[in-house]
């Protein structure tokens with residue numbers, strides 16, 4: 001499975017352009033996804049020095065991504081004959097972003113305590129999906 005993970009507001013508090021406080025539950029859930037062999041993309045609007053800072057911050061917390069703001073290797077290989085120059089949209093089976101409107105499983109009950117904590121809700125969702133798909 002390909003999972004695209006936003007940085008600000010998901011892996012940490014959104015204090016852009018600074019890096020906010022870490023969201024430990026989300027970091028742990030993403031690490032679990034990586035350890036399970038999923039292709040996890042860091043999907044962020046950060047560029048240049050701000051992106052480098054975020055990548056280092058993630059690596060310090062054990063998050064080593066398959067790709068950064070780019071398609072996963074498996075996806076590139078599968079579609080390079082159609083898109084030799086890549087695509088502007090990064091493809092993922094799941095996108096985790098603090099601006100999501102809907103959550104990815106209809107049976108997910110959004111608990112009231114999560115309304116201002118999208119990263120906690122996303123961590124729970126991600127673990128649920130990993131457990132479903134193995």
Ligand SMILES: [Mg+2]
Nearest residue numbers: 006008009098
């Ligand atoms: Mg965000």
